[in-house]
Amino acid sequence: MSGFKDKLIDTKQAWAKAGRLLTGTTAAPTERLPPGQRLVKDWPVLDLGVQPEITPAKFFLDIGGAVENPQHLKLDDLMALPQEGSVSDMHCVTAWSRYDNHWQGVASRTLLDLVRPLPDAKHVIFHSHDGYTTNVQLDQFADDDVFLVHHWEGEAISRVHGGPIRVLIPKLYLWKSAKWVNRIEITTADHPGFWERNGYHNNANPWLEERYSA
Ligand SMILES: Nc1nc2c(c(=O)[nH]1)N[C@H]1C(S)=C(S)[C@@H](COP(=O)(O)O)O[C@H]1N2
Ligand SMILES: [Mo]
Numbered sequence: 001m002s003g004f005k006d007k008l009i010d011t012k013q014a015w016a017k018a019g020r021l022l023t024g025t026t027a028a029p030t031e032r033l034p035p036g037q038r039l040v041k042d043w044p045v046l047d048l049g050v051q052p053e054i055t056p057a058k059f060f061l062d063i064g065g066a067v068e069n070p071q072h073l074k075l076d077d078l079m080a081l082p083q084e085g086s087v088s089d090m091h092c093v094t095a096w097s098r099y100d101n102h103w104q105g106v107a108s109r110t111l112l113d114l115v116r117p118l119p120d121a122k123h124v125i126f127h128s129h130d131g132y133t134t135n136v137q138l139d140q141f142a143d144d145d146v147f148l149v150h151h152w153e154g155e156a157i158s159r160v161h162g163g164p165i166r167v168l169i170p171k172l173y174l175w176k177s178a179k180w181v182n183r184i185e186i187t188t189a190d191h192p193g194f195w196e197r198n199g200y201h202n203n204a205n206p207w208l209e210e211r212y213s214a
Contacts, residue, residue, distance in 0.1 A: 032089070034206035037097040043152075044096060045160045048194075052129040052180050053159055061148075061165070065186040068116040075164065078148070081106045081114075088145050088170035091206040103168060105149035108141050117186050125185040125193060126167055126178035134176050134193035135202070136169060138186065145170050148181070173204040173211070 033039065056075045064070035071077075085104050091097045117138060124141045126134050140146075149168045150157055157163035162179025169176050175195050196202050201210035 031207075032099070033097055034091055035209050037091055037095055037206065040096040040098050043090075043098060043101075043161065044092070044094075046092065046094065046174075047160075047179060048130055048132060050130040051160050054129060054164060054180055056164065059164055060182060062183045063111060063115045063186070064183075066118045066121040066188050067186050068118065069114065071111075071115055078106060078165065079150075081110050084147065086145060086147055088168070090170060090174055093173040093175060093200065093204075093211050097206075102153050103147055103149045104151035105147035105165070105168070107144070108146040108148070109144065111148070111184070112142055115186070118188075120188045121186045123187045123190045125187060125191050126181050127183035127185065128162075128178045129180040129182050132178060132180075132194050133191075134178055135191055135196060136172065136176055136204075137190075140169065140172065140176075143169070143171065171205070173200075173206055175200060176204050 059075040061073045061078060062071070063073070083104060084107050085102065087100055087102055089097060089099045090101055122138050124136050124138055126132075126136075147168050148165050150163070150165050152161070157166060162181070165181065166179045167177045167181050190202070192202060196213075199212055201213050203210045
């Protein structure tokens, strides 16, 4: 576990040196909006067209793979974990951004502390009820603005936005934030997800305009 934390800190220091953390909500207003984005006030819906209805009884979340302590969580288990609020921006590759979204949920760090990734774990793959998958690096998932969210602007996240629980990774284009998530797989190797195999960039940093793969 301490090895894992050290690795995270090393990564973050490397990012800081490279200026990678200079964007985001604490940046100057002129840097807050990534290139090519325009602001919206509403929250558009985008997905593969299947919007599964996940009742509380149907809900589960498996977290496994390269971890010491895999979990099978029901909705009550997840809600019994520490709950946190967070405010962050959303950036969609279809060029809309929405500022100051108020979220409630469970921090990715809380889940990682629970499952304890193995020292060689480096990647995360999200699997969803509609068959969607998407991949990120473990240190991107471990960032302190990443949550499994269940409330947005004080209201339960609706079915079309991935309710009752979805992933939120604010510093990446929104296709990396899986709706209707049911499995978080931690791996040693990278496994590109649905859009990443279909022309989207593997890393998805909006400030670098990592929209599409070359
Ligand atoms: N399970 C699932 N998650 C998904 C998708 C999907 O089709 N299925 N679409 C992704 C894409 S391409 C985008 S842009 C965002 C849109 O989230 P929203 O509909 O809440 O705005 O969800 C992402 N997460
Ligand atoms: Mo998207």
